[in-house]
Amino acid sequence: MQQLKERILREGRVLPGNIVKVDGFLNHRVDTALMGDIADEFARYFDTNNITMVLTAEASGIALATVCAQKYGVPMVFAKKAKSDNIEGGLYQSDIFSYTYKKKVTLIVAQEWLGPDDKVLIIDDFMAKGYAMRGLIDIVQKAGAQLMGIGIAVEKGFQDGGDSLRREGYDVHSLAIIDAVDGGKIVFREDC
Protein backbone atom coordinates (compact mmCIF):
# COMPACT_ATOMS: atom_id res chain seq x y z
CA MET A 1 0.00 0.00 0.00
CA GLN A 2 1.87 2.98 -1.35
CA GLN A 3 0.34 5.55 1.00
CA LEU A 4 1.38 3.55 4.07
CA LYS A 5 4.91 2.95 2.78
CA GLU A 6 5.40 6.64 2.08
CA ARG A 7 4.17 7.47 5.54
CA ILE A 8 6.63 5.01 7.10
CA LEU A 9 9.50 6.47 5.06
CA ARG A 10 8.54 10.03 5.93
CA GLU A 11 7.70 9.68 9.61
CA GLY A 12 9.03 6.34 10.81
CA ARG A 13 12.27 6.23 12.75
CA VAL A 14 14.77 3.43 13.04
CA LEU A 15 16.06 2.99 16.58
CA PRO A 16 18.99 0.86 17.78
CA GLY A 17 18.20 -2.85 17.60
CA ASN A 18 16.37 -2.45 14.25
CA ILE A 19 13.29 -1.14 16.02
CA VAL A 20 11.06 0.70 13.56
CA LYS A 21 9.06 3.35 15.37
CA VAL A 22 5.77 4.40 13.80
CA ASP A 23 4.16 5.85 16.88
CA GLY A 24 3.25 9.15 15.21
CA PHE A 25 0.46 7.63 13.13
CA LEU A 26 -0.02 3.97 14.02
CA ASN A 27 0.48 2.93 17.61
CA HIS A 28 0.60 5.83 20.05
CA ARG A 29 -0.83 8.77 18.16
CA VAL A 30 -3.24 7.21 15.65
CA ASP A 31 -4.12 8.84 12.32
CA THR A 32 -7.75 7.80 12.20
CA ALA A 33 -8.18 8.80 8.52
CA LEU A 34 -5.25 6.57 7.56
CA MET A 35 -6.85 3.72 9.55
CA GLY A 36 -9.93 4.13 7.34
CA ASP A 37 -7.81 3.86 4.19
CA ILE A 38 -6.06 0.77 5.57
CA ALA A 39 -9.43 -0.81 6.36
CA ASP A 40 -10.56 -0.15 2.75
CA GLU A 41 -7.36 -1.75 1.47
CA PHE A 42 -7.93 -4.92 3.52
CA ALA A 43 -11.47 -5.03 2.13
CA ARG A 44 -10.05 -5.20 -1.40
CA TYR A 45 -8.15 -8.36 -0.46
CA PHE A 46 -10.32 -10.19 2.08
CA ASP A 47 -13.98 -11.16 1.66
CA THR A 48 -15.16 -8.88 4.46
CA ASN A 49 -18.83 -9.51 3.65
CA ASN A 50 -18.35 -13.03 4.87
CA ILE A 51 -16.90 -12.50 8.37
CA THR A 52 -18.71 -12.34 11.70
CA MET A 53 -16.05 -10.47 13.71
CA VAL A 54 -12.65 -8.83 13.75
CA LEU A 55 -10.21 -10.10 16.38
CA THR A 56 -7.07 -8.34 17.65
CA ALA A 57 -4.87 -8.19 20.75
CA GLU A 58 -4.64 -5.30 23.17
CA ALA A 59 -3.43 -2.64 23.14
CA SER A 60 -2.10 -1.14 19.93
CA GLY A 61 -4.12 -3.31 17.55
CA ILE A 62 -7.42 -2.04 18.93
CA ALA A 63 -7.57 1.26 17.02
CA LEU A 64 -7.10 -0.27 13.56
CA ALA A 65 -9.26 -3.30 14.34
CA THR A 66 -12.08 -1.01 15.51
CA VAL A 67 -12.05 1.04 12.31
CA CYS A 68 -11.99 -2.16 10.23
CA ALA A 69 -14.86 -3.76 12.16
CA GLN A 70 -16.93 -0.59 11.88
CA LYS A 71 -16.42 -0.49 8.10
CA TYR A 72 -17.24 -4.18 7.71
CA GLY A 73 -20.30 -3.94 9.97
CA VAL A 74 -19.20 -6.51 12.55
CA PRO A 75 -18.12 -6.44 16.22
CA MET A 76 -14.48 -6.13 17.22
CA VAL A 77 -13.14 -8.38 19.96
CA PHE A 78 -9.76 -7.76 21.54
CA ALA A 79 -7.85 -10.44 23.39
CA LYS A 80 -6.79 -9.18 26.78
CA LYS A 81 -3.35 -9.69 28.21
CA ALA A 82 -3.72 -11.34 31.58
CA LYS A 83 -1.31 -10.03 34.16
CA SER A 84 -1.38 -13.07 36.41
CA ASP A 85 -1.89 -16.83 36.26
CA ASN A 86 -5.02 -16.36 38.33
CA ILE A 87 -7.60 -16.39 35.55
CA GLU A 88 -11.30 -17.06 35.93
CA GLY A 89 -13.17 -19.73 33.98
CA GLY A 90 -15.06 -19.46 30.71
CA LEU A 91 -12.05 -18.22 28.77
CA TYR A 92 -9.97 -19.31 25.83
CA GLN A 93 -6.36 -18.62 26.64
CA SER A 94 -3.00 -18.90 24.99
CA ASP A 95 0.43 -18.30 26.48
CA ILE A 96 2.71 -16.19 24.33
CA PHE A 97 6.14 -14.68 24.75
CA SER A 98 5.88 -10.91 24.70
CA TYR A 99 8.66 -9.34 22.69
CA THR A 100 7.77 -5.97 24.20
CA TYR A 101 7.85 -7.06 27.84
CA LYS A 102 10.38 -9.89 27.50
CA LYS A 103 8.20 -12.28 29.43
CA LYS A 104 5.30 -14.68 29.16
CA VAL A 105 1.87 -13.16 28.97
CA THR A 106 -1.44 -14.92 28.51
CA LEU A 107 -3.92 -13.80 25.87
CA ILE A 108 -7.52 -14.38 26.88
CA VAL A 109 -10.89 -14.15 25.15
CA ALA A 110 -14.19 -14.89 26.86
CA GLN A 111 -15.85 -17.98 25.40
CA GLU A 112 -19.07 -15.98 25.30
CA TRP A 113 -17.77 -13.80 22.48
CA LEU A 114 -16.12 -16.33 20.18
CA GLY A 115 -17.53 -19.68 19.10
CA PRO A 116 -17.70 -22.38 16.39
CA ASP A 117 -20.05 -20.31 14.22
CA ASP A 118 -17.65 -17.38 13.98
CA LYS A 119 -15.73 -16.48 10.85
CA VAL A 120 -12.83 -14.45 12.12
CA LEU A 121 -10.63 -11.88 10.43
CA ILE A 122 -7.59 -11.15 12.60
CA ILE A 123 -6.26 -7.61 12.28
CA ASP A 124 -3.13 -6.18 13.89
CA ASP A 125 -1.09 -3.03 13.44
CA PHE A 126 2.31 -4.66 13.56
CA MET A 127 3.93 -8.06 13.26
CA ALA A 128 7.55 -8.95 13.96
CA LYS A 129 8.19 -12.48 15.19
CA GLY A 130 4.47 -13.19 15.23
CA TYR A 131 4.23 -14.45 18.81
CA ALA A 132 1.04 -12.52 19.56
CA MET A 133 -0.43 -13.62 16.22
CA ARG A 134 0.18 -17.29 17.05
CA GLY A 135 -1.64 -16.74 20.33
CA LEU A 136 -4.64 -15.28 18.49
CA ILE A 137 -4.67 -18.15 15.96
CA ASP A 138 -4.47 -20.64 18.83
CA ILE A 139 -7.51 -19.00 20.45
CA VAL A 140 -9.51 -19.09 17.20
CA GLN A 141 -8.70 -22.79 16.85
CA LYS A 142 -9.57 -23.57 20.48
CA ALA A 143 -12.94 -21.90 19.87
CA GLY A 144 -13.52 -24.06 16.79
CA ALA A 145 -14.06 -20.89 14.79
CA GLN A 146 -13.05 -20.40 11.17
CA LEU A 147 -10.04 -18.20 10.45
CA MET A 148 -10.79 -16.17 7.33
CA GLY A 149 -7.47 -14.34 7.11
CA ILE A 150 -4.87 -12.23 8.85
CA GLY A 151 -4.45 -8.56 7.96
CA ILE A 152 -1.38 -6.67 9.15
CA ALA A 153 -0.54 -3.02 8.57
CA VAL A 154 3.25 -3.18 9.02
CA GLU A 155 5.24 -6.43 8.99
CA LYS A 156 8.92 -6.72 9.79
CA GLY A 157 9.74 -9.29 7.11
CA PHE A 158 13.26 -9.92 8.36
CA GLN A 159 11.92 -11.30 11.65
CA ASP A 160 10.09 -14.08 9.78
CA GLY A 161 6.82 -13.98 11.76
CA GLY A 162 4.70 -13.44 8.66
CA ASP A 163 6.61 -15.74 6.32
CA SER A 164 6.63 -18.64 8.78
CA LEU A 165 2.83 -18.36 8.98
CA ARG A 166 2.56 -18.19 5.16
CA ARG A 167 4.68 -21.34 4.88
CA GLU A 168 2.16 -23.06 7.15
CA GLY A 169 -0.64 -22.03 4.81
CA TYR A 170 -2.15 -19.06 6.64
CA ASP A 171 -3.46 -16.22 4.48
CA VAL A 172 -1.39 -13.35 5.86
CA HIS A 173 -1.80 -10.05 4.01
CA SER A 174 0.47 -7.20 5.07
CA LEU A 175 0.24 -3.73 3.57
CA ALA A 176 3.90 -2.85 4.10
CA ILE A 177 6.62 -5.44 4.63
CA ILE A 178 9.96 -4.13 5.84
CA ASP A 179 12.55 -6.62 4.60
CA ALA A 180 15.64 -4.86 5.87
CA VAL A 181 16.84 -1.90 7.86
CA ASP A 182 20.21 -1.17 6.28
CA GLY A 183 22.14 1.51 8.12
CA GLY A 184 18.94 3.16 9.23
CA LYS A 185 17.39 2.93 5.75
CA ILE A 186 14.07 1.10 5.48
CA VAL A 187 13.82 -1.37 2.57
CA PHE A 188 10.36 -2.61 1.61
CA ARG A 189 9.49 -5.94 -0.01
CA GLU A 190 8.55 -5.20 -3.60
CA ASP A 191 5.48 -7.33 -4.15
CA CYS A 192 3.28 -6.06 -1.35
Place this chain on the structure above:
Amino acid sequence: MQQLKERILREGRVLPGNIVKVDGFLNHRVDTALMGDIADEFARYFDTNNITMVLTAEASGIALATVCAQKYGVPMVFAKKAKSDNIEGGLYQSDIFSYTYKKKVTLIVAQEWLGPDDKVLIIDDFMAKGYAMRGLIDIVQKAGAQLMGIGIAVEKGFQDGGDSLRREGYDVHSLAIIDAVDGGKIVFREDC
Protein backbone atom coordinates in the same frame (compact mmCIF):
# COMPACT_ATOMS: atom_id res chain seq x y z
CA MET B 1 -28.37 8.38 26.31
CA GLN B 2 -31.40 6.12 26.24
CA GLN B 3 -29.94 3.59 23.77
CA LEU B 4 -26.88 3.02 25.95
CA LYS B 5 -28.92 2.70 29.16
CA GLU B 6 -31.21 0.15 27.55
CA ARG B 7 -28.20 -1.80 26.36
CA ILE B 8 -26.71 -1.82 29.85
CA LEU B 9 -30.01 -3.01 31.35
CA ARG B 10 -30.43 -5.71 28.72
CA GLU B 11 -26.87 -7.04 28.50
CA GLY B 12 -24.94 -5.75 31.49
CA ARG B 13 -24.34 -8.06 34.41
CA VAL B 14 -23.79 -7.18 38.05
CA LEU B 15 -21.07 -9.26 39.67
CA PRO B 16 -20.16 -9.52 43.36
CA GLY B 17 -18.49 -6.34 44.61
CA ASN B 18 -20.87 -4.13 42.60
CA ILE B 19 -18.87 -4.74 39.44
CA VAL B 20 -20.97 -3.89 36.39
CA LYS B 21 -19.84 -5.98 33.45
CA VAL B 22 -20.50 -4.56 29.99
CA ASP B 23 -17.95 -6.60 28.10
CA GLY B 24 -20.39 -7.78 25.46
CA PHE B 25 -20.59 -4.40 23.73
CA LEU B 26 -18.17 -1.94 25.35
CA ASN B 27 -14.87 -3.30 26.59
CA HIS B 28 -14.05 -6.79 25.35
CA ARG B 29 -16.39 -7.36 22.44
CA VAL B 30 -17.04 -3.88 21.04
CA ASP B 31 -20.24 -2.98 19.17
CA THR B 32 -18.68 -0.62 16.64
CA ALA B 33 -22.05 0.75 15.45
CA LEU B 34 -22.93 1.70 19.02
CA MET B 35 -19.53 3.40 19.33
CA GLY B 36 -20.53 5.55 16.36
CA ASP B 37 -23.79 6.54 18.03
CA ILE B 38 -21.95 7.37 21.26
CA ALA B 39 -19.49 9.53 19.29
CA ASP B 40 -22.42 11.41 17.73
CA GLU B 41 -23.94 11.95 21.15
CA PHE B 42 -20.69 13.45 22.51
CA ALA B 43 -20.63 15.74 19.47
CA ARG B 44 -24.02 17.15 20.47
CA TYR B 45 -22.57 18.20 23.83
CA PHE B 46 -18.92 19.11 23.17
CA ASP B 47 -17.64 21.58 20.57
CA THR B 48 -15.82 18.89 18.59
CA ASN B 49 -15.02 21.32 15.76
CA ASN B 50 -12.68 23.09 18.11
CA ILE B 51 -10.44 20.23 19.32
CA THR B 52 -7.07 19.09 17.97
CA MET B 53 -7.06 15.55 19.39
CA VAL B 54 -8.85 12.90 21.40
CA LEU B 55 -6.91 11.43 24.35
CA THR B 56 -7.63 8.17 26.17
CA ALA B 57 -5.81 5.51 28.20
CA GLU B 58 -5.04 1.99 27.05
CA ALA B 59 -6.56 -0.46 26.68
CA SER B 60 -10.34 -0.44 26.76
CA GLY B 61 -10.77 3.28 26.01
CA ILE B 62 -9.03 2.96 22.64
CA ALA B 63 -11.96 1.59 20.63
CA LEU B 64 -14.42 4.34 21.57
CA ALA B 65 -11.77 7.09 21.39
CA THR B 66 -10.78 5.94 17.89
CA VAL B 67 -14.34 6.10 16.57
CA CYS B 68 -14.79 9.53 18.17
CA ALA B 69 -11.53 10.89 16.73
CA GLN B 70 -12.37 9.56 13.29
CA LYS B 71 -15.80 11.25 13.37
CA TYR B 72 -14.32 14.55 14.58
CA GLY B 73 -11.48 14.43 12.05
CA VAL B 74 -8.61 14.53 14.55
CA PRO B 75 -5.89 12.09 15.70
CA MET B 76 -6.40 9.83 18.70
CA VAL B 77 -3.60 9.49 21.25
CA PHE B 78 -3.67 6.79 23.89
CA ALA B 79 -1.63 7.02 27.08
CA LYS B 80 0.36 3.85 27.56
CA LYS B 81 0.61 2.04 30.85
CA ALA B 82 4.27 1.64 31.70
CA LYS B 83 5.10 -1.69 33.26
CA SER B 84 8.26 -0.56 35.01
CA ASP B 85 9.82 2.51 36.57
CA ASN B 86 12.47 2.39 33.86
CA ILE B 87 11.02 4.93 31.44
CA GLU B 88 12.89 6.74 28.68
CA GLY B 89 12.96 10.52 28.32
CA GLY B 90 10.71 12.82 26.29
CA LEU B 91 7.57 11.66 28.04
CA TYR B 92 4.83 13.16 30.15
CA GLN B 93 3.99 10.74 32.89
CA SER B 94 1.57 10.42 35.76
CA ASP B 95 1.42 7.76 38.45
CA ILE B 96 -2.02 6.39 39.11
CA PHE B 97 -3.47 3.64 41.24
CA SER B 98 -4.97 0.98 39.01
CA TYR B 99 -8.26 -0.28 40.39
CA THR B 100 -8.07 -3.21 37.97
CA TYR B 101 -4.57 -4.35 38.88
CA LYS B 102 -4.56 -3.13 42.51
CA LYS B 103 -1.20 -1.48 42.11
CA LYS B 104 0.54 1.64 40.90
CA VAL B 105 0.90 2.06 37.17
CA THR B 106 2.39 4.97 35.26
CA LEU B 107 0.52 6.56 32.37
CA ILE B 108 2.85 7.94 29.71
CA VAL B 109 2.41 10.10 26.61
CA ALA B 110 5.29 11.09 24.32
CA GLN B 111 5.89 14.85 24.43
CA GLU B 112 6.06 14.77 20.65
CA TRP B 113 2.33 14.07 20.38
CA LEU B 114 0.88 16.49 22.93
CA GLY B 115 1.82 20.13 23.40
CA PRO B 116 0.74 23.62 24.48
CA ASP B 117 -1.17 24.22 21.24
CA ASP B 118 -3.41 21.20 21.69
CA LYS B 119 -7.07 21.37 22.61
CA VAL B 120 -7.83 18.00 24.10
CA LEU B 121 -11.07 16.08 24.47
CA ILE B 122 -10.56 13.13 26.81
CA ILE B 123 -12.75 10.11 26.05
CA ASP B 124 -13.03 6.92 28.07
CA ASP B 125 -15.40 3.99 28.09
CA PHE B 126 -15.77 3.69 31.83
CA MET B 127 -15.17 5.72 34.96
CA ALA B 128 -15.43 4.51 38.56
CA LYS B 129 -13.15 6.20 41.06
CA GLY B 130 -11.57 8.25 38.30
CA TYR B 131 -7.94 7.39 39.03
CA ALA B 132 -7.02 6.89 35.37
CA MET B 133 -8.88 10.08 34.45
CA ARG B 134 -6.88 12.10 36.98
CA GLY B 135 -3.72 10.74 35.40
CA LEU B 136 -4.86 11.85 31.95
CA ILE B 137 -5.81 15.32 33.25
CA ASP B 138 -2.41 15.56 34.94
CA ILE B 139 -0.69 14.76 31.64
CA VAL B 140 -2.74 17.37 29.75
CA GLN B 141 -1.78 19.96 32.34
CA LYS B 142 1.90 18.98 32.31
CA ALA B 143 1.85 19.47 28.52
CA GLY B 144 0.35 22.95 28.93
CA ALA B 145 -2.49 21.86 26.64
CA GLN B 146 -6.09 23.00 26.96
CA LEU B 147 -8.62 20.50 28.31
CA MET B 148 -11.85 20.95 26.35
CA GLY B 149 -13.91 18.35 28.16
CA ILE B 150 -14.21 14.79 29.39
CA GLY B 151 -16.62 12.37 27.74
CA ILE B 152 -17.43 9.05 29.41
CA ALA B 153 -19.71 6.32 28.16
CA VAL B 154 -20.54 4.62 31.47
CA GLU B 155 -19.91 6.22 34.87
CA LYS B 156 -20.35 4.48 38.19
CA GLY B 157 -21.82 7.46 40.04
CA PHE B 158 -21.69 5.79 43.44
CA GLN B 159 -17.89 5.67 43.31
CA ASP B 160 -17.69 9.47 43.08
CA GLY B 161 -14.97 9.71 40.42
CA GLY B 162 -17.09 11.84 38.09
CA ASP B 163 -18.78 13.97 40.75
CA SER B 164 -15.50 14.81 42.49
CA LEU B 165 -14.17 16.08 39.14
CA ARG B 166 -17.37 18.07 38.52
CA ARG B 167 -17.04 19.69 41.97
CA GLU B 168 -13.56 20.82 40.91
CA GLY B 169 -15.01 22.44 37.79
CA TYR B 170 -14.19 19.89 35.11
CA ASP B 171 -16.73 19.47 32.33
CA VAL B 172 -17.45 15.75 32.68
CA HIS B 173 -20.24 14.46 30.45
CA SER B 174 -21.29 10.84 30.93
CA LEU B 175 -23.91 9.16 28.79
CA ALA B 176 -25.05 6.70 31.46
CA ILE B 177 -24.46 7.22 35.17
CA ILE B 178 -25.12 4.23 37.40
CA ASP B 179 -26.01 5.64 40.81
CA ALA B 180 -26.72 2.40 42.59
CA VAL B 181 -26.67 -1.35 42.18
CA ASP B 182 -29.43 -2.47 44.53
CA GLY B 183 -29.62 -6.24 44.89
CA GLY B 184 -28.29 -6.69 41.37
CA LYS B 185 -30.65 -4.03 39.94
CA ILE B 186 -28.98 -1.16 38.09
CA VAL B 187 -30.33 2.30 38.94
CA PHE B 188 -29.44 5.18 36.60
CA ARG B 189 -29.17 8.86 37.51
CA GLU B 190 -32.20 10.60 36.02
CA ASP B 191 -30.73 13.75 34.51
CA CYS B 192 -28.10 12.26 32.24
